[in-house]
Amino acid sequence: MDKTRRTFSPLYLAILSGILLIILMVNGFLEVNRAEKGFYLLLEREGGVLLQHFERNVQEASNALQLLDQSGGNPSSLAGFLYGLEDSVAEYLIEAAYQTDLIVEEQKQNPTALLALVDHYSVSAIALYDAKGNLLQVWPSGSPPVQKKTTVRSLLARKQTVAIDLFGRPLSGKDDGFSVAIWRRKVPGVVALYLDGEQLKKLLQRFALRRAISDISLREGILYVCVQGQDLRPLAQSNPAPEGGTEEEKFLKNALQTTALLSRVYRTKNSESAFEVVRSVPLDPGGRGLLRIGFSSEEIHPILRQIKKNVFLSILFFLILGVSAIALIWVNQNRHLQRMKEMEDRVQLAERLSSLGHLAAGVAHEIRNPLNAIGLALQRLKREFLPQDVSKREEYIAFSELIFKEVRRVNEIIEQFLTLSRPTQLNLSRGSLQDLLSQLATLFQEEASARGVALRASIPSNLPLVEMDAPKLTQAFINIMKNGLEAMDQGGVLRLEAHASRESVTVVIEDTGSGIPPDRLEKVFNYYYTTKEKGVGLGLPLAHRMIEAHGGQLRLESHVGTGTSVTVTLPLRRV
Numbered sequence: 001m002d003k004t005r006r007t008f009s010p011l012y013l014a015i016l017s018g019i020l021l022i023i024l025m026v027n028g029f030l031e032v033n034r035a036e037k038g039f040y041l042l043l044e045r046e047g048g049v050l051l052q053h054f055e056r057n058v059q060e061a062s063n064a065l066q067l068l069d070q071s072g073g074n075p076s077s078l079a080g081f082l083y084g085l086e087d088s089v090a091e092y093l094i095e096a097a098y099q100t101d102l103i104v105e106e107q108k109q110n111p112t113a114l115l116a117l118v119d120h121y122s123v124s125a126i127a128l129y130d131a132k133g134n135l136l137q138v139w140p141s142g143s144p145p146v147q148k149k150t151t152v153r154s155l156l157a158r159k160q161t162v163a164i165d166l167f168g169r170p171l172s173g174k175d176d177g178f179s180v181a182i183w184r185r186k187v188p189g190v191v192a193l194y195l196d197g198e199q200l201k202k203l204l205q206r207f208a209l210r211r212a213i214s215d216i217s218l219r220e221g222i223l224y225v226c227v228q229g230q231d232l233r234p235l236a237q238s239n240p241a242p243e244g245g246t247e248e249e250k251f252l253k254n255a256l257q258t259t260a261l262l263s264r265v266y267r268t269k270n271s272e273s274a275f276e277v278v279r280s281v282p283l284d285p286g287g288r289g290l291l292r293i294g295f296s297s298e299e300i301h302p303i304l305r306q307i308k309k310n311v312f313l314s315i316l317f318f319l320i321l322g323v324s325a326i327a328l329i330w331v332n333q334n335r336h337l338q339r340m341k342e343m344e345d346r347v348q349l350a351e352r353l354s355s356l357g358h359l360a361a362g363v364a365h366e367i368r369n370p371l372n373a374i375g376l377a378l379q380r381l382k383r384e385f386l387p388q389d390v391s392k393r394e395e396y397i398a399f400s401e402l403i404f405k406e407v408r409r410v411n412e413i414i415e416q417f418l419t420l421s422r423p424t425q426l427n428l429s430r431g432s433l434q435d436l437l438s439q440l441a442t443l444f445q446e447e448a449s450a451r452g453v454a455l456r457a458s459i460p461s462n463l464p465l466v467e468m469d470a471p472k473l474t475q476a477f478i479n480i481m482k483n484g485l486e487a488m489d490q491g492g493v494l495r496l497e498a499h500a501s502r503e504s505v506t507v508v509i510e511d512t513g514s515g516i517p518p519d520r521l522e523k524v525f526n527y528y529y530t531t532k533e534k535g536v537g538l539g540l541p542l543a544h545r546m547i548e549a550h551g552g553q554l555r556l557e558s559h560v561g562t563g564t565s566v567t568v569t570l571p572l573r574r575v
Helices: 010-071 076-082 085-107 111-120 150-158 197-217 246-256 297-384 390-421 433-450 470-486 539-549
Strands: 125-129 135-139 162-165 178-183 190-195 222-228 234-237 262-267 273-282 288-296 429-432 453-458 465-468 492-500 504-511 553-559 563-571
Touching: 010 197, 010 262, 010 273, 010 288, 010 297, 085 111, 085 162, 085 178, 085 190, 085 197, 111 125, 111 135, 150 162, 150 178, 150 190, 178 197, 190 197, 197 222, 197 234, 246 262, 246 273, 246 288, 273 297, 288 297, 297 390, 429 433, 433 453, 433 465, 433 470, 433 492, 433 504, 465 563, 470 492, 470 504, 470 539, 470 563, 539 553
Parallel strands: 453 492
Antiparallel strands: 125 135, 125 190, 162 178, 178 190, 222 234, 222 288, 262 273, 273 288, 429 465, 492 504, 504 563, 553 563
16 A cells, blocks of 8 residues: 555644644634623623713702702702802803803904804893993893893992802792893903703703713723713713714614613724713603713723733644644554554565465475486486596586586575475574584685685674574574675675673674665565575575564664675573
8 A cells, every 4th residue: 555645644734733723713712702792791881880870860960950940949958969060050151251252352243153152052142231231232132131130230239240140049930030240351341141940950950960970980991971962962071972973873863762771882083992881861851861981992902912912822832732732643643554554564475475485385395306306316427427538527527516506506495485484483492602603603614715705703702592493593694694705706804793791692794795775775674685696585584584583683784885784683581
């Protein structure tokens, strides 16, 4: 099976990490959104409490104004309510009179301007008198309040700069009404403002509303508090409420139609984010108005920024943790997949070897008998049918030896096939590895000399005994040493060394041949892989199989042009 299909691709890791990041980001966004909604809900609840407090103040003011109208004066029971309101109304009208004097001087008694002042200050009439109290001009002309000049006469008689006739009488009385008069500043004369009981009542109500919202507006974080009538004109406000277009007017008109608490988030003209709470409240008997409380969102933003920071750090932490876990799973999965592939390769190889072994066993039995017959015939021909001619005798013997050598090589190949086809069963006994290696050195000494190779053995005499199957272990070392000799066509050095440790004995067989290229080094233990012209490719694999059967390890290192080193490590005791 294709290797790329059996591994956990890095693309999957990137996809899973991306999915995890998206999940964490969505969860973080929802968390921030929940926190923001929670803060606005708290502000909405606080706005509801403030509105209830305001409604109580408005109701108390309305009741007090009705009682004031019915009592015909200023009863002592209303002293607390009227405290400060009378002064506020008087100051407002006096300031209006001075503004009128200024505008009259600038506009030269422009009727249009003065009529606008009458509407602006919510009074019945504005009148001008000379220094003797004679009427000079009145707006609107012929207004009834100027027929009796009580306030003006009081001002002229007492030589005061201001005369006030506002309080102490029923608001629904039918006399002169109520008035405020001042001496003009630049020219001799008097400016008087007249208003009826309803107008005075509205002024008292306006300043009562201002006082009612003054406690609310003192709270930190409130941008404005505004009371509007049914026509949406401001009646009282701590700070000017932001003005909007059609959408805002539609929103406020809808708020007038319901008693439910409404809220919204929007930006003011100076780009400040505000959260507004609006409710319809009763103002006059049978009339309703709007109370708008605007909260600054700046108090929420630092907390939201901190929450966003915490959410970002949490996302980063869980992302790192998640990616690390996915990467760990990825590495572990690849390791398992790789092991599974190796196991599959081994199973497939074992199946092939088993099939080949059975085939080799059958073929070997069929070939060995003819080979034995050929070998016996060659020995007989060599012994009994030598040519009489001496010159041909040598050639005859050489051909006979060559044929016999090839027959013997074929027999060795058959023996290797038979070894491969049989299960590895060891007949273990404690033996001397020193004697085994010394015999190998003696066995290969003559062949090494014939090839021009110097065999240098370094075998300590105190090597410990090892549990081994001597014939099979000998065959493994023979295969390794034979490969080393055959790798040195031009001569060289073959080293055989051994040394012991506490738990194992290590044998090193090293040649100075041409070496094995890196791309071939991983294949040398594969069955039937060989770089020799007449090789079978079973020597090293069989040696590796025998060493592993003894519980040992075989490692091979090679460098092109330098040589090859084979290291065999055998345990002193098999586990």
